[in-house]
Amino acid sequence: MIQERLSITVAGSGGAGAVTVGNTLLEAAGLTGWYARLTRSSGPQIRGGEVAATVCLSSHPIQSEPTHCDLLLALDWKNISRFADEMVLNRHSMVISDPAQGAVPDSIRDSGAHYLAMPFKALAAQAGGARPNMIVLGVAAQLAGLSRKSVEQTLEKTFHGDRRFVTGMAGVDAGIAAALPVNGLDLPSAPTPSRAERWSITGNQAAALGALRAGVRFAAGYPITPATEVLEWLALALPKLGGEFVQAEDELAAVNQIIGASFGGVPAITATSGPGLALMMESIGLAVAAEVPIVVIDVMRGGPATGIPTKSEQSDLNIAIHGLPGDAPHLVMAPTSVNDCLDTTHWAVKLSEWLQVPAIVLSNQALGQTRMIDNKPAPREWATERKVPDQVDGAYQRYQLTPDSVSPMTLPGMPGGQYTAEGLEHDESGIPSVRARDHLHQLDKRRNKLAEFDYGDYWADVEGAGSTAIITWGATVGAARELLARSPEFDGGLRLIALRLLAPEQPGPMAKMLRGVKRILVVEQSHGAQFYRYLKSGYDLSVRMRSFCRPGPVPILAVEIATQLQQWDSS
Amino acid sequence: MIQERLSITVAGSGGAGAVTVGNTLLEAAGLTGWYARLTRSSGPQIRGGEVAATVCLSSHPIQSEPTHCDLLLALDWKNISRFADEMVLNRHSMVISDPAQGAVPDSIRDSGAHYLAMPFKALAAQAGGARPNMIVLGVAAQLAGLSRKSVEQTLEKTFHGDRRFVTGMAGVDAGIAAALPVNGLDLPSAPTPSRAERWSITGNQAAALGALRAGVRFAAGYPITPATEVLEWLALALPKLGGEFVQAEDELAAVNQIIGASFGGVPAITATSGPGLALMMESIGLAVAAEVPIVVIDVMRGGPATGIPTKSEQSDLNIAIHGLPGDAPHLVMAPTSVNDCLDTTHWAVKLSEWLQVPAIVLSNQALGQTRMIDNKPAPREWATERKVPDQVDGAYQRYQLTPDSVSPMTLPGMPGGQYTAEGLEHDESGIPSVRARDHLHQLDKRRNKLAEFDYGDYWADVEGAGSTAIITWGATVGAARELLARSPEFDGGLRLIALRLLAPEQPGPMAKMLRGVKRILVVEQSHGAQFYRYLKSGYDLSVRMRSFCRPGPVPILAVEIATQLQQWDSS
Amino acid sequence: MKGKPSHAFSTKCYKSDIKPIWCPGCGDFGVLASITRALAILQVPPEEVAVVSGIGCSSRIPAYLNAYGFHGVHGRALPLATGLKLARPELTVLVAGGDGDGFAIGGNHFLHACRRNADITYIVMDNQVYGMTKGQASPTTEPDWDLSQLTPGGPGMNPFLPLLLALGSGANFLARASSSDPGGAADILVEAIRHPGFSFVQILSPCLTFQPEQRKWKKMVRPAPVKATTDPVRAAKRLMTDDNFFVGVLYQGERDPYEESSEEVTCKLDSLESEFQLPGLL
Amino acid sequence: MKGKPSHAFSTKCYKSDIKPIWCPGCGDFGVLASITRALAILQVPPEEVAVVSGIGCSSRIPAYLNAYGFHGVHGRALPLATGLKLARPELTVLVAGGDGDGFAIGGNHFLHACRRNADITYIVMDNQVYGMTKGQASPTTEPDWDLSQLTPGGPGMNPFLPLLLALGSGANFLARASSSDPGGAADILVEAIRHPGFSFVQILSPCLTFQPEQRKWKKMVRPAPVKATTDPVRAAKRLMTDDNFFVGVLYQGERDPYEESSEEVTCKLDSLESEFQLPGLL
């Protein structure tokens, strides 16, 4: 297999500066024309705990996790075992550490990785008091083929002109020098510098931006890992755009605040994670019944309960789709990559506004907190605006039955449009009703407006035309995409179906996508096969279907999917 | 069809005394050896609103709703249209009203029911100032063949010796006299007085009692329609049994209070309805992760959101099964009749204690608030107690992996058993862990302890051996049971499968029950076919399957199920 | 008559034609009358008023008014109204509901609304009971009220003093009114609505169905003997020692209301996006 | 040394061997020390102590103690502890957590625990910030603290005064302590635990990571100049005017604690069931 990308992990205890190295490598790579990706993994400590920063460089846009670590630079070995599960070392890997930090742990020694000792600390001392992490930065840059200039420019920005820049570069130079004689890294082909516009963004930032592009001008939220950055970027941007952000006292308040704002006509959003989503469900149900558009982003983490707040999983699918009391149809969608957080959130707002219904967007930690250097997507447009009448003639009926089941919605301030938004079952005018007929009419209406809407092609991505389909969603799409790119050799070929719209189901379009498919592997990162079971319940898929599910926190790799298919072949 | 039971509805505006008539008829019927059932329907008003009390008498235990109303006694016609959906009048029905209250509404006149005018008010005035509802009581008793004595004894108890008793009986006598010449009611055969022990109980009371029988000695709750009576009976009984009841400030508090009590070793329960359940989900997830047994009764009402608080539905199945964030296996069960609220709740507590997991019991308004005169079930025993070690030797590991995946649980006060119950993912000792291995082990453990437990036969009831299966659950079971009793003529015969344990699924036992089945009709009272979809997702049912679902508030009738089957036959 | 409107919008303009579900004699009728009267005094066009509520008998009030209304879920009216007001600052936003809705399930939002001080008026129709669910003890119920099966012998705890709680959490306008005097209550509401920032009006509104003793309230209420103080310490003392039957504005502070961001757009989204742009290639 | 234990259980007996995740210098270390010391003074066997918490850096404390512990979900420690205490009245039940856990998401339970007055001790490690989620404003954060991106320029609202809120909702034992003096804090905790009914101790516990200015607190705290009052009105005045750095027991009232039903069985279930029995047939 040709080396297409390079994965470098820098690990160390808190304060040792591993993250600075990771950030600098990412930015330097961007300046050099690489595509890149940075993930961070840390222990439970807020400060002072160990951390591992992994930078992946590639000449092509990066879809998924690296299969193994090419280069591990260990600033020290404290608690390195915490990362053992997440770091695949093998005979293609190189490990470098400072012998002064103690012996290489058994688990790492036994991995078969090539080992090199390098006295980071001593080199740093020689280099005029630079910190050891700067040596490591130089070593990494040199081994990855990143120019000194790209590192220099990045460090200059980071430390803007401060003393640390000068000593830092001294360290970097010492590191470069020390790495010069080293060989053994299988370098990917250097990037072809491209004129395409690139950006450096995390999924959480992209989601916030997508919301703003869609016209969101109100947001409220309560901090929670790993969703807080969505709120942070909104809090920063909204006031400048004439909008408003509120830090709420809890999630119950946050979701009701956005319902209030949206009732007032201002598209509104919140972001949270599993525990917060659970608290919001009652009021999301209110938005279903009262037909108020809102968007709730759930940046999923490991569950259940408080679970694993800093790690990724796809196990909130059940609650997102089925977690509301009563019959409460709503939208559930999921971005398929870091970049796609932008457009999927944008689309979610637009659909929610048009259909007057809550949309839950399922992102996860692996998308939200990963920083990517990638092509900036071209802006997309959706023409779906909220159906607000210009004026009201005669008696206004807020929940009027209409051909497309969407009723015109007046906004406070509009004369003659006064009505009461109602969470009790109601008749067309909004007056509470316990009558079977009114209940049925409104249930039908709320279902039909979603079920009969034409979501177009954007609801799912299909790639390949093979007879073995991989159906997946969210962060796991990347691994499947990589498999398709690498392994066209599978018998009958592969076909990837990546769902962006999870609910409501799209049986017709799905059937079309599945034409010629003989078997389906359903791939997801959950323990309970939530997605597989959902597909079984909502679609009539008449071909053989298998589930490959695995919980977090370690991401699903292309190679695992391949293994599943091979086992299926041979069984 | 032989008339097997008699259904009498008394309707009138609030304060007119329709409910007193209904209660008296029920009790009098009980004294006479009838089985009976009382349901009430009222408008949104707390007091002064219209109300309809329906008493059904039968010589056999009553399973389900009457198909039509035999006798409607209208104290007045105010807002009678509110009940139109719930009251089936046809040419077998008789309607009696006082012409002084105005003309018979069109909808009723057009039903084909036989109409009789009777001057209730004038008769009451003649009978020494009795209230008109006492005339109605006399008329109903006479037409239903209830003895004067049974009415007298009941009224005496109600008014214990008070003046109203004497004037009341005067009214009753006048009513009896007025009804003497009336003929045309198709009376069911009189009951054979039985020596079996009977009781008069609602589903909500039975559920509370079942909890106490199972050893529950702590309950907490926040009032909500239609669940409050469960709490009321617990609040009354617990202090007498050395237990404790707390009225909580909200549902978030209630569920955490019972988690705390159960952590302390005292089996604990709460009851709520859809909106309250939604608020409890985050903490029910905590009980899953920390492995604390609790039972949550959800007395379902019409949804979504505030919905239809006083009416019935089965639409919280989705949230009960799938409403927790993360992968969070737990128990979901449902009583199949008013009486069965007793044993199902009892069983839920026992299973929850044994498996150290939350159980959600899905009752609904139609079970919880219906009062029945029925055979008192013989006490049941389940030997599943919580696994509490007698003493602790050596290092105690709260979340130890064991062959049955249930770990011994120490209780505060036990020396050496100290541990911290943990909602974060953890290792066997309970220390928080983000490692993939610990996560997987604990996820496996929490799934396996439920999946590998042998629930025995009690998990579902099967009746009949036909090749057409009706699979249903909860309050809808009664209608299916009635259909089986009445219509053995269906081609190939019918088979009823009534699930008591909804989650986890029981694929093996289900397959056994389905042997010889050629097609399955899945019956439920929801709009979104929640049960049907759940069965599809969780079972591999290889026969033809159809969904018959209909939302509330009107109960599903045996005849509707029959129609569905006939349509299927002819399609 | 005091406060009688003589302008374009009569009190009737603010009433809808939906018949209340309330029991005969329920205090909430008086509250409804006081709100329509206050709005007529203020002459705010009906379409510029929004009334938000939770769940309870009292919380049914939005539908009985001719205004924009939101009948939300139990206990969450304040945050819903906060979102509405911050998104649409030009609206007159009222929140109305019961003691259960506001101080039991909704207690946290009550505290935080007082602290946040957004410009909304919160009217609690206090009947010291959960009326809607047929009579259970609420946080303002007396310790010995024993008419609910959920609290046999009574809740046994001192009732909350809602005005004191509001003061302690930073509220800046505190008043008490009585549903038995809709005119007086209307005048208080007018002041409350005019007050910049959060204003809280506790209206004693009897539930004759489950708290029949409250029939007496009518005779027990009387105007507060001294004028509203601006000193929170003095206000606290008054609230801790009064008998809960003084009506009037009791405290009015001068803390600045919650400041919404200006609605002015100071920046285009494009230029915000440029934050993520990479500098030109080396 | 004041309060030094000389009995069977040393402070060490109450420590577990799990290493705290806290940052170097975090005030919570001092709180941990004060709790183990208080328990040693009280000589309550470790297995009869239960420590309940929510989520936050501070809420990690149960696992660091040798006692029964419950690390629950964010904001719900008080009701969980209430259920435990009422079910098992003989246990010593402590609740410990942060200002975010207790006054933001958990605010409602805080009010109601104060009112209910069950015999538990609530320790809030107040650092005026959400430490765990990397530094956002909490309800006790100063209005001009501008280090969080969620509240650019600062939250702009007056902080809650937790002791005042507790007083206003009926709490009967109020104290303030400082993590910089674990011995002094331990003595206060001893009094709090001994107090029958709900006791609330606010411990100033700096978060040097996100509130570096709190380094100064050590120098600012000082013993309250006057003894604890039993008069709530006077206590209110003190709490509204003090500078938040007086430590000591500030108020101690005499309200009866929440009364659990007696554990005596006065009736058999069978006889309760007979309520549903039908009388003999006619």
Ligand SMILES: Cc1ncc(C[n+]2csc(CCOP(=O)(O)OP(=O)(O)O)c2C)c(N)n1
């Ligand atoms: C989440 C939730 N819990 C409980 C209820 C049931 N419930 C409806 S109204 C109410 C209390 C109403 O009391 P209050 O707010 O004082 O209003 P009142 O009826 O007295 O005017 C309760 C507990 C509900 N609708 N939703």
Ligand SMILES: Cc1ncc(C[n+]2csc(CCOP(=O)(O)OP(=O)(O)O)c2C)c(N)n1
């Ligand atoms: C329902 C829910 N919402 C949000 C969070 C995220 N969260 C965890 S701890 C915390 C705040 C902690 O602040 P505090 O209680 O003051 O504790 P500290 O870390 O400062 O000690 C938040 C918001 C969560 N875990 N659960």
Ligand code: SF4
């Ligand atoms: S129950 Fe009480 S609060 Fe509700 S409408 Fe009747 S009188 Fe009013």
Ligand code: SF4
């Ligand atoms: S972030 Fe603050 S509160 Fe949390 S451990 Fe560090 S210093 Fe303590």
Ligand SMILES: [Mg+2]
């Ligand atoms: Mg009330």
Ligand SMILES: [Mg+2]
């Ligand atoms: Mg804090």
